[in-house]
Amino acid sequence: MVKSPYYKLGVILIVSGAVLAPVFYLILDSVPLAALGISMITLGLVSAMLASSRPPITPEASQMMLLSGIQNLAALLEELGLRNRAIYMPAEGAGRPRALIPLSDDNINHIEAQTFPERLIARYGSNPEDIGLLVTTPGSISLDGVGVEPGGGYAQIDGVLSQIIVGTMDLADSISSNLFTDKLVVEIKKPRFEYQNIWFYRCLGSPLASIVASVASQALLKPVRITNEEETKKGLKVELEIME
Amino acid sequence: MRLLNSFIAILAVIFSLITIIMASLSVNDLSAYFTVYTLALLVLTTLYVSLSEKARRALSAVGLVAFAGFMVIVVIEVVEIISR
Numbered sequence: 006m007v008k009s010p011y012y013k014l015g016v017i018l019i020v021s022g023a024v025l026a027p028v029f030y031l032i033l034d035s036v037p038l039a040a041l042g043i044s045m046i047t048l049g050l051v052s053a054m055l056a057s058s059r060p061p062i063t064p065e066a067s068q069m070m071l072l073s074g075i076q077n078l079a080a081l082l083e084e085l086g087l088r089n090r091a092i093y094m095p096a097e098g099a100g101r102p103r104a105l106i107p108l109s110d111d112n113i114n115h116i117e118a119q120t121f122p123e124r125l126i127a128r129y130g131s132n133p134e135d136i137g138l139l140v141t142t143p144g145s146i147s148l149d150g151v152g153v154e155p156g157g158g159y160a161q162i163d164g165v166l167s168q169i170i171v172g173t174m175d176l177a178d179s180i181s182s183n184l185f186t187d188k189l190v191v192e193i194k195k196p197r198f199e200y201q202n203i204w205f206y207r208c209l210g211s212p213l214a215s216i217v218a219s220v221a222s223q224a225l226l227k228p229v230r231i232t233n234e235e236e237t238k239k240g241l242k243v244e245l246e247i248m249e
Numbered sequence: 250m251r252l253l254n255s256f257i258a259i260l261a262v263i264f265s266l267i268t269i270i271m272a273s274l275s276v277n278d279l280s281a282y283f284t285v286y287t288l289a290l291l292v293l294t295t296l297y298v299s300l301s302e303k304a305r306r307a308l309s310a311v312g313l314v315a316f317a318g319f320m321v322i323v324v325i326e327v328v329e330i331i332s333r
Contacts, residue, residue, distance in 0.1 A: 011253065030279070037272035040282035044264035047286055050311045051260060055253050058303035151302075164298070172299040175251055179299075 015053025022046035071143060071212065078140060079205035082106070087138065091209045092228045092248065093218040094139075095155060097121065101145040102219045104209055105129060105228075107137040116228060116248070143212040144219030147174070156226035159184045165220050166191070176213060177240065189229070189245040191217045196241045200234060210234055214243045221245055253304065256297055263289045280322040287315040 026042025029035050060067070091104040097120055105116075105127065111134065121127045127139045147169050154161060159182075166180045170193065178195040193213055200211050209215055210231040222229045225247060233244040267285050276282070294300075294308045 011257075014257075036277045036279055036282070037268055039279060040271070040286075041265075041268050043279070043283055044268060044286055047290065047311070047315060048257065048261055048264060050314065051290070051308065052257055054307035054311050055257070055304055058253070058301060058307050167299040168301065172252060172304070173301040178251075 009056040009059055011052050011059065012056035015049045015051070015056065018045045018049030018052060020049075022049060074143075075205055075212075078209070079203070081138075082208055083204055085138070087208060088204075089208070090230050090232070091140075091142075092116070092137075092230050093142070093144070093215075093222040094121065094228050095222045095226050096148075101141060102148065102223050103139050103145055104142045104215075104218075105137045105139055106208060107135075109134045140209075142209055142215045142219065144215035144217070147216045148219055148223060153220060153223045155223055157224050159189075159225065162189070162191075162221055162224050165224065166217060169216055169220070170213065187247050188232075189221050189225075189247060191221075191243045191245070192237070192239060193217075193241040193243065194239050198241075200236055200241060206234070210243070211241075213241060217243050218245055221247075252297070252299060256293070256300070260290065260293055263293065280326070283315075283322065284319055287312075287319045290315055 022042045022045030025045070026039050029042055030039035087106050087108065089107050089110045091106045093104050094102060094116075096102040100123075103121070105121070107129070116129045121129075121139055125138055125140070127137060129135050129137055151165060151169055151173075153165050162184075163180060163182055166182070170176045170180055171178065176197050177193045180191065180193055182189060182191040196213055198211055198213050200206065206214075210218060211234060214231050214234050218229050218231050228248040230246045230248060231243060232246045233242075235242050264286060267289060268282065271282060271285065290308075291312050294305070294312060300308070
């Protein structure tokens, strides 16, 4: 916290304000300038307090860990030859939401399983080929500590996505979404992540789309699938299919 | 980080504007300036809906301190009025 630039700025402003305000008020007899000193103290307090809201690890360290996780998962997907799009499942109980990558695309519109085991390989239907990989995605982790009411409905999606992507992670400038009958379209303005046409992104979506899908699945309490992800002039457009 | 930067920058601009406007209106009461600063801080915190929980808690603490200062001003004014 001591090394944070916000903390340093805060201390400088508080000390300067505390010195200048009495000087302006008592010696120069200027109320507006003394008020400016008080505003510096207030601004310094805000800056110093905001320093504590920053994560203790650097963005570079976070990026390193995210990339290593993505590359390990991408290697696993490539080795298994999985090309199907993942289905983001809502969390069960106190667990995290996870993504199911089916081995086969047949019969995927009807997921029979109500609960899934805490395992990598899971069965989701009665047919022998109804097997898939259950993986934790960047979106699953992003929901930690965020108040998403399971089944709370569409109304909370925009707010939660803004809180995670804009407020906490600072990955984009703003979020807006539109709900259709069986489709959710989310526009992310000025994303800091570039979409890449790589195996992992085609299967699980980009980290941003993964966050969107996890939040939507949890808020609607329905499985969702990323059907399209494209770069637009404004940023990134993510389309989700809401499954039954 | 950008959101916090913009919050601090906008707050600095608002404080400066308040000071300039009130000075041009010949306001010579320090407590009046402090009251308007406190209001500006509370309103801006409310408008920044995307702030993380941690940041919101930190700003609430500052808002609480500023509000306590505002209450002290109110109490002093009330005592002055009563003692007249």
